[in-house]
Amino acid sequence: MDSDERAYLAAHRSHDADQLLKSWRSVARKADLQIVRLLGGGGDPVIGLRNRHPVQGNGLYLSAGIHGDEPAAVQGLLQWAENNLQSLRERPVVIFPCLNPWGLSNNRREDAEGRDLNRSFDCPGIPIIGAILDFISERDFAVAVSLHEDFDANGTYVYELVRQGKSLGEDLLERVEEIIPRHRGRVEGMIPKSGVMRRTRGLMKIVRELVGMPESIHLFLNGARSALTFETPSEYSLYRRVQCHIRFLEGVVDLIGPGG
Ligand SMILES: [Zn+2]
Numbered sequence: 474m475d476s477d478e479r480a481y482l483a484a485h486r487s488h489d490a491d492q493l494l495k496s497w498r499s500v501a502r503k504a505d506l507q508i509v510r511l512l513g514g515g516g517d518p519v520i521g522l523r524n525r526h527p528v529q530g531n532g533l534y535l536s537a538g539i540h541g542d543e544p545a546a547v548q549g550l551l552q553w554a555e556n557n558l559q560s561l562r563e564r565p566v567v568i569f570p571c572l573n574p575w576g577l578s579n580n581r582r583e584d585a586e587g588r589d590l591n592r593s594f595d596c597p598g599i600p601i602i603g604a605i606l607d608f609i610s611e612r613d614f615a616v617a618v619s620l621h622e623d624f625d626a627n628g629t630y631v632y633e634l635v636r637q638g639k640s641l642g643e644d645l646l647e648r649v650e651e652i653i654p655r656h657r658g659r660v661e662g663m664i665p666k667s668g669v670m671r672r673t674r675g676l677m678k679i680v681r682e683l684v685g686m687p688e689s690i691h692l693f694l695n696g697a698r699s700a701l702t703f704e705t706p707s708e709y710s711l712y713r714r715v716q717c718h719i720r721f722l723e724g725v726v727d728l729i730g731p732g733g
Pocket residue numbers: 540543621622
């Protein structure tokens with residue numbers, strides 16, 4: 474463990490939803506993003522961010538914290554944004570910093586009503602799902618990124634939904650593997666190829682098996698050119714997991730090119 478890691482682990486507030494909100498307000502101000510309260514008048518508001526003015530280029534959808542017990546995803550997205558204000562100003566972006574702040578505060582996967590929101594994108598009657606769908610309507614995304622963590626994983630891996638063209642997943646995992654190696658073994662009965670679970674077809678069958686619509690499949694079926702779900706192993710050091718999410722997002726932006 475080096476001194477950066479030791480300092481981070483001693484001081485982090487990775488389940489503090491209030492602190493998170495303050496930090497994102499600051500990002501929004503500096504990157505000229507509009508910050509919208511999607512849900513929650515009192516405690517634990519859910520927020521979304523998007524460009525205040527129209528921007529040309531490749532749209533990016535970024536989300537974290539739909540499962541509240543996956544704090545590295547939430548912290549990684551924030552730290553990446555704080556380091557990339559210029560990029561946020563120059564490309565069309567939609568960001569959901571933490572879709573389940575109640576879960577983050579309580580270290581729970583599900584929301585306060587016991588629902589798995591990542592199996593609920595076919596239920597617009599659930600207030601937060603309806604609010605997300607409204608917030609992103611009329612927007613096209615080159616890449617949709619959902620950041621997650623997995624308690625059963627022994628390394629990083631990625632689900633990649635893509636229609637055609639080059640896979641991004643392999644390149645992205647190569648960038649993060651010096652921090653945490655790739656997962657080895659099965660994931661949900663399948664063996665990822667070098668950590669990449671690439672899918673192009675048969676998505677409705679997956680939705681039926683999962684008994685609910687995940688965020689990434691919804692976005693892909695509704696026009697995102699590719700959808701990436703990145704997973705870090707929950708039992709590794711929080712510091713390293715956060716660094717993986719930062720490196721992964723840097724890689725995504727690198728690979729899809731400039732916004733203009
Ligand atoms: Zn998750």
